[in-house]
Amino acid sequence: MRPPFPLITPRQSFGFGAFVLCAGFTAQVQASGFFEDTTAKIESRTVYFNRDFRDGSTSNAQGASKREESAQGFILNLQSGYTEGTVGFGIDALGMLGFQLDSSPNRSNSGLLPSSGNDPRGSKGQYAKMGLTAKVKVSDTVLKYGALLPDLPLLKYNDGRLLPTMFNGAMLTSKELKDLTFMAARLDKYTARDSTDSQDIRVHCKNKRYACNTTADHFDMYGFDYKINDRLTAQYHYAELEDIYRQHFVGLLGNQPLGGGVLKADLRVLKSADSGDAKAGSIDNRALSGMLSYAHSGHTFSAGWQRMNGDNSMPYLDGSNPYLVNYVQVNDFAAAQERSWQLRYDYDFKAIGINGLSFLTRYVNGDHIKVLGSDQEGKEWERDSELKYVIQTGTFKDVSLRLRNATYRTNYEKFARDVDETRLIVSYSFSVL
Structure with missing residues (x-):
């Protein structure tokens, strides 16, 4: 299925952006100063990670039976302002x-x-990576080139360990029209969260769903987000990983005051198909998911539903998080033909006077999974709990x-493994400019 807007393909989106930039020359725009608006923040992270696969054997074909490491990370995020004038120039930098x-060869590879x-099974004692981004701004349109941390429906960078995944390429974001945001991007490289090497962009191969190391020359995407009113936002995004897959996304976000609280709805539809030479094989997936939640007096009750239609699982980029309501701590519940549901409860202790303390727990159950090479119906479930506290006063x-804890169980052990997992993260962010 081709994009429904034949006049705006991913490549032509940059032509649209260039038009917007040129049009901006006719307006008198007061840009902020390059130095005056520069900000720099450092985040310190200490992470303990323990994932026990419960098989008791380090010779398992899928790797060690346990992954347990701890590490210290620092992330510098420097963002300049823009030079004065109709066209403003700036530069951003990420240093990690x-x-x-703590680590050992028999429990490494934690991410x-x-x-x-x-020693392929050991871990390095230290590592560092850096990314620079040039940016140009005209009116309410910004074009960036270099290191990027995309947070979009069809590409959400992964930040689930010590350091985030970085992507490299060009991205344009325009807010020239009231309540409408347009974006377009072309990316070609990424640096994984636990790596310093820039790699060709590729499809993720979780549980051997797709051939690993299937790379592409580039990844194109464009999208529109329209704020219909203060309570309703509609989204359409399109992406294509060259010669591997193309993907359409339609989303609807809504909120409505109700009975002293707020009712929220998050509906998502993704359609994926193979593209060009289909280097990862045939791809046929239609992912439907939705979440309803109700928040009142510190309590939030949520229920989610997700279904995979078609012959294959939902594809997404390596180093990214899939935009699915049942993507949780360990699993994504996006296997071929899988049906899953979620129940979740959050509590903000501010409601009883304990500022900074919050808690969540959720349970996700999936079944009807098409298991490769088997007539067996795959089933899986996950239970997560999280407790977070931000210190309010003092030194x-x-x-x-x-503190995060997860329990995951499955009946198709050839491709997925049972997991007991605990993560402890201590973080602190502070401004240096």
Whole structure:
């Protein structure tokens, strides 16, 4: 299925952006100063990660039976302002450092640290990576080129370990029209969360759903977000990983005051198909998902539903998070033909006078999974809990402590493994400019 807007393909989207930039020359825009609006923040993260696969064997064909490491990370995020004038120029920088605190070869590969070249199953003692981004602004249109952290429906960068995944390419964002945001991008490289090497962009191969290391020359996307009113937003996004897959997304976000609280709805539809030479094989997936939640007096009750239609699982980029309501701590519940549901409860203790403390727990159950090479119906479930506290006063004010726990079980062990997981994250962000 081709994009429904034949006059705006991913490549032509940049032509649209260039038109907007040129049109901006006719307006007298007061840009902020390059130095005056420059900001720099440093985030310190200490992460302990323990994932137990419960099979008791380090010779398992799928790897070690346990992954347990701890590490210290630092992330510098520098964002300049723009030079004065109708066309403003600026530059951003990301700098990241990671240090091993505890590890051993028989429990490495946690995603916190790169693999050691001396021992493939060991981890390096330290690593660093950096990204620079040039940017140009005219009116309410910004074009960036370089290191990017996309947070979009069809590409959400992964930040689930010590350091985030970085993508490289060009991205244009325009808010020239009231209540309408337009974006277009072309990306060609990424640096994984536990790596310093820039790699060709590729499809994710979780549980051997698609051939691993199937790379593409580039990934194109464009999209529109329209705020219909204060309570309703509609979205359409399109993406294509060259010669691998193309994807359409339609979303609807709504909120409505109700009985002293707020009712929220999040509806998502994604359609994926193979593209061009279909280097990852045939792809046929239609993912439907939705979440309803009701918040009142510190309590939030949520219910989610997700269904995979078609012959294959939902594809997404390596180093990214799939935009699905049942994508949780361990699993995405996006296997071929899978049906899943979720129940979730959140509580903000501010409602009883304990500022900074919050809690969540959820349960997700999936079944009807098409298991490769088997007539067996695949089933799986996951239970997560999380407790977070941000210190409010004193020497350690704004330090965040976060404890996450997950239990995952499956009946198709050839492709997926049972998991008991605990993560402890201590983080602190502060401004240096």
